[in-house]
Amino acid sequence: MARSSDLDVAYIARLARINLTEAETKVFQKQLDDVLKYVEKLRQADLSHVEAAAHALPIFNVFREDEPRDCFTAEQALSNAPRQANGLFIVPKVVE
Amino acid sequence: MTDKDLPALSIADLQSVLRRREVSPREVIDALQARIEAVDPEIGAYLSLDIEAAGKEAEKSNVDLPLGGVPLAIKDIINVMGQPCTCASKILQNYRATYEATVIRKLRAAGAIPFGKTNLDEFAMGSSTENSAMKVTRNPWDLSRVPGGSSGGSAAAVAADTAFGALGSDTGGSIRQPAALSGVVGVKPTYGRVSRFGLVAFASSLDQVGPLTKTVRDAALIMNAIAGHDSQDSTSLDEPVPDHTARLGEDLSGVRLGLPKEYLIEGIDSQVKAAIDAAVKQMSSLGAEIVEISLPTTEYAIAVYYIVATAEASANLARFDGVRYGYRAENPKDVLDLYGRTREEGFGPEVKRRIILGTYVLSSGYYDAYYLRAQKVRELIRQDLTRAFENVDALISPTSPVPAFKLGERVADPLQMYLADVFTIAANLAGICGITVPCGFADMDGHRLPIGLQLLGKTFDEARILQIAHAYEQSTDWHKARPPLTAAA
Numbered sequence: 358m359a360r361s362s363d364l365d366v367a368y369i370a371r372l373a374r375i376n377l378t379e380a381e382t383k384v385f386q387k388q389l390d391d392v393l394k395y396v397e398k399l400r401q402a403d404l405s406h407v408e409a410a411a412h413a414l415p416i417f418n419v420f421r422e423d424e425p426r427d428c429f430t431a432e433q434a435l436s437n438a439p440r441q442a443n444g445l446f447i448v449p450k451v452v453e
Numbered sequence: 454m455t456d457k458d459l460p461a462l463s464i465a466d467l468q469s470v471l472r473r474r475e476v477s478p479r480e481v482i483d484a485l486q487a488r489i490e491a492v493d494p495e496i497g498a499y500l501s502l503d504i505e506a507a508g509k510e511a512e513k514s515n516v517d518l519p520l521g522g523v524p525l526a527i528k529d530i531i532n533v534m535g536q537p538c539t540c541a542s543k544i545l546q547n548y549r550a551t552y553e554a555t556v557i558r559k560l561r562a563a564g565a566i567p568f569g570k571t572n573l574d575e576f577a578m579g580s581s582t583e584n585s586a587m588k589v590t591r592n593p594w595d596l597s598r599v600p601g602g603s604s605g606g607s608a609a610a611v612a613a614d615t616a617f618g619a620l621g622s623d624t625g626g627s628i629r630q631p632a633a634l635s636g637v638v639g640v641k642p643t644y645g646r647v648s649r650f651g652l653v654a655f656a657s658s659l660d661q662v663g664p665l666t667k668t669v670r671d672a673a674l675i676m677n678a679i680a681g682h683d684s685q686d687s688t689s690l691d692e693p694v695p696d697h698t699a700r701l702g703e704d705l706s707g708v709r710l711g712l713p714k715e716y717l718i719e720g721i722d723s724q725v726k727a728a729i730d731a732a733v734k735q736m737s738s739l740g741a742e743i744v745e746i747s748l749p750t751t752e753y754a755i756a757v758y759y760i761v762a763t764a765e766a767s768a769n770l771a772r773f774d775g776v777r778y779g780y781r782a783e784n785p786k787d788v789l790d791l792y793g794r795t796r797e798e799g800f801g802p803e804v805k806r807r808i809i810l811g812t813y814v815l816s817s818g819y820y821d822a823y824y825l826r827a828q829k830v831r832e833l834i835r836q837d838l839t840r841a842f843e844n845v846d847a848l849i850s851p852t853s854p855v856p857a858f859k860l861g862e863r864v865a866d867p868l869q870m871y872l873a874d875v876f877t878i879a880a881n882l883a884g885i886c887g888i889t890v891p892c893g894f895a896d897m898d899g900h901r902l903p904i905g906l907q908l909l910g911k912t913f914d915e916a917r918i919l920q921i922a923h924a925y926e927q928s929t930d931w932h933k934a935r936p937p938l939t940a941a942a
Contacts, residue, residue: 363819369809369812369813369816370805370809372816373767373809374789374792374796375793375796375797375800375808375809377797377805381805385802385809388867388868389806389809389810389813391867391868392868392871393810395755395756395759396756396759396823396827398752398753398756399753399826402750402826402833404833407832407833408832409825409828409831409832410829410831410832414643414644414645414688414690416645416688419687429551429552433551434551434777436549437548437549437777437778437779438777438778439775439778439779440781446776446777448776448788449786449788449791450787451787451788
């Protein structure tokens with residue numbers, strides 16, 4: 358598929374675990390190529406004296422006392438489960 | 454006053470009539486329900502209502518609390534215990550909150566009554582509310598136009614007097630832009646000022662919860678209730694919370710306002726520019742000193758945002774896998790099929806686009822070129838803004854370069870939609886606070902469309918920008934205008 362950036366939408370969608378139709382892949386490829394072309398302007402910025410920001414504000418190492426607190430009951434944790442049985446989430450078989 | 458007039462009141466005025474015992478909190482809920490039934494079918498601001506629980510809350514409410522008996526609308530991305538929290542996404546359409554967000558807990562402690570959840574762009578990704586998987590929300594000033602987004606339901610409800618006030622969330626302008634396009638006040642607090650616990654995460658280093666209201670004073674009242682440290686949000690800051698109403702009423706003498714020359718971009722609507730010019734003159738006549746400044750790095754803000762925000766979103770939205778909660782694709786043949794189809798069927802196009810872009814900019818071989826570079830430019834933008842605040846108390850600009858656009862007009866071109874946030878995004882990247890306040894109208898096809906003035910303040914300086922916005926607001930009549938549907942209903 359023709360594209361103007363290194364982005365391969367079909368490949369990245371697989372990494373992100375999102376199935377896409379061919380039509381969707383094509384539209385996204387064009388739209389995201391446009392966005393990546395737009396962000397190329399960042400190459401103009403002089404970054405020789407800049408450290409990357411992880412965060413807008415300087416907060417580091419936030420700890421609290423290691424004490425037990427209230428948490429979800431199994432029933433609460435399962436209350437929105439798409440499938441459950443015997444207090445467990447039910448999923449397709451992972452290991453043969 | 455009749456009950457029919459109640460919904461048009463500001464929060465402060467509603468509190469006065471409640472405290473004088475002229476109406477009961479129960480009557481307020483009933484009047485609001487009647488207003489919603491009359492007007493919301495046209496607007497489409499609400500995704501769910503819980504009038505019954507709100508009525509019960511009202512009957513035992515203490516009107517002498519700071520927000521006692523005041524019903525508030527909540528963007529449907531904030532968890533209210535027992536209520537739906539759909540994020541306007543199919544993937545959460547049947548989800549019910551199993552815990553309460555800290556902001557809701559705090560609002561309840563202040564006496565407020567959450568009574569309904571408002572529409573938004575799916576997972577707050579968008580600038581028009583058109584990315585909602587649930588319904589269309591229309592701008593109360595012109596039903597053929599968008600209310601802005603992503604907190605479009607909250608903005609439209611406040612504008613249409615179907616809410617006294619609302620909570621929204623702002624990641625790149627999602628409170629301020631819809632507030633401006635709908636003609637109401639909106640505040641994006643400093644990053645860390647308000648707890649994010651219970652706000653469904655989109656971009657964790659940018660998201661903040663804040664109020665949308667009819668007046669600046671009302672926004673200050675809600676800020677008083679929701680601001681402050683929360684041990685359940687490690688990014689909330691343990692800084693003293695001032696009384697946000699304390700400085701309201703101070704005039705503008707001695708206030709220095711910076712007017713960034715970069716904000717006069719190409720593509721700004723001429724009526725928006727005229728309204729901002731007039732507002733700047735007005736503030737100068739009220740005693741403010743206007744200083745022209747330069748913020749050369751702001752031209753990079755949108756590009757940085759769409760790398761940082763999508764990167765964080767791709768990680769945050771990995772949790773929607775069809776296993777523990779939310780939608781699950783039917784009859785998956787294995788676990789990969791379960792993930793792939795659940796996310797294909799559960800997410801809308803904009804969410805998929807952003808997850809894909811975010812996954813790409815974090816992927817091996819591209820991380821340095823995109824994500825790391827964007828974080829460095831973000832630091833430049835932060836330094837630029839910090840320097841500006843050495844000389845001025847607040848920065849002034851339009852909130853949006855254009856008034857409300859037509860439904861459908863920008864949907865096919867994501868990049869055009871992204872450019873709607875050009876004035877608001879830098880505040881999120883730098884973590885500073887901002888407010889939008891109505892400053893006029895544009896005339897378009899026989900409709901009056903609201904225009905918003907944005908003030909940006911330094912970190913933890915909400916009380917200051919509220920004071921400046923209040924002084925301006927009180928010298929105008931813009932905030933008193935009501936959309937034409939009020940007369941029709």
